[in-house]
Amino acid sequence: MPDHEPLTPADRACEHSLGQLRPRVALDRDRLIYEVGKVCGRRQLQLWRGLTAVLGGVLLVSFIHGPRGPESLPAGRSAAFAPPPGEVLSLRQVPQVVEYFDAQQRTPVRVVVPMEIVCAPVHSQE
Amino acid sequence: MELTDLTNLFDAHASALTLYARGWLGDDAAHDVVQDVFVRLASARRPQNPKAWLFCAVRNAAISHLRSAQRRQNREQLVAQGRPGWFEPAPGAALDAAAAQQALAALAATPREIVTLRLWGGLSFAEIATLTGAPLSSVYDQYHAGISRIRQTMEASCPTTNR
Numbered sequence: 001m002p003d004h005e006p007l008t009p010a011d012r013a014c015e016h017s018l019g020q021l022r023p024r025v026a027l028d029r030d031r032l033i034y035e036v037g038k039v040c041g042r043r044q045l046q047l048w049r050g051l052t053a054v055l056g057g058v059l060l061v062s063f064i065h066g067p068r069g070p071e072s073l074p075a076g077r078s079a080a081f082a083p084p085p086g087e088v089l090s091l092r093q094v095p096q097v098v099e100y101f102d103a104q105q106r107t108p109v110r111v112v113v114p115m116e117i118v119c120a121p122v123h124s125q126e
Numbered sequence: 127m128e129l130t131d132l133t134n135l136f137d138a139h140a141s142a143l144t145l146y147a148r149g150w151l152g153d154d155a156a157h158d159v160v161q162d163v164f165v166r167l168a169s170a171r172r173p174q175n176p177k178a179w180l181f182c183a184v185r186n187a188a189i190s191h192l193r194s195a196q197r198r199q200n201r202e203q204l205v206a207q208g209r210p211g212w213f214e215p216a217p218g219a220a221l222d223a224a225a226a227q228q229a230l231a232a233l234a235a236t237p238r239e240i241v242t243l244r245l246w247g248g249l250s251f252a253e254i255a256t257l258t259g260a261p262l263s264s265v266y267d268q269y270h271a272g273i274s275r276i277r278q279t280m281e282a283s284c285p286t287t288n289r
Binding site: 036 | 132142223276
């Protein structure tokens with residue numbers, strides 16, 4: 001500070017003595033650390049809450065607009081083999097349940113056929 | 127900011143910052159302001175000059191707090207509520223802590239702020255000029271006048287005046 005007069009020796013000594021006084025600290029360092037932790041924890045909590053809300057929203061949208069499962073397909077048709085009147089089924093003609101998926105009509109089909117004609121074409125009933 | 131960094135800054139500057147805040151506020155409010163500033167610093171990026179940042183933040187917070195407090199009661203009442211004991215009483219010290227507090231409190235606001243920043247905050251005159259927005263020459267003049275005024279007030283306590 002070349003343009004200004006320096007402090008007088010008396011002021012300089014007083015300045016030195018004043019500088020040796022230590023300001024009192026009434027603040028608690030542990031309390032400060034606790035407060036800092038609280039603020040950081042609050043921020044993390046908000047982050048997790050936000051993340052949970054976003055994931056919940058995504059889940060809800062996927063429920064509403066997501067692809068449908070096979071259980072939502074039209075109800076399946078079933079067909080039953082009936083022996084001609086007057087005929088009795090032999091043991092080799094025990095009815096058996098066969099299930100397949102009709103790709104053209106996109107429906108599962110269940111038919112009951114005698115074992116002997118499993119591979120024969122079956123007339124299906126609604 | 128790292129916690130160790132923060133605690134180091136706290137150890138180095140908390141007392142001076144509290145003294146600085148007491149220039150405007152009572153004890154409890156000064157503590158709250160300083161603590162809030164450290165909490166803010168913890169969640170902020172480390173400033174280039176943390177010491178200057180801390181004093182600037184405390185200054186702004188203290189003035190803001192004072193303005194809101196003035197709506198309820200005037201500053202004199204607030205200061206009167208402040209408990210004594212700005213300095214640690216030291217038996218072997220050249221100056222009496224209570225007398226120094228009285229002399230400092232008797233200063234006008236601007237020289238008191240500058241003396242506090244310089245003596246206990248350890249800021250340079252240039253940093254004080256930046257912080258207060260006053261010209262450098264004015265800062266020095268105010269500091270000079272403040273020290274002289276304190277010496278005159280404490281004439282009985284200052285060792286140099288007893289010679």
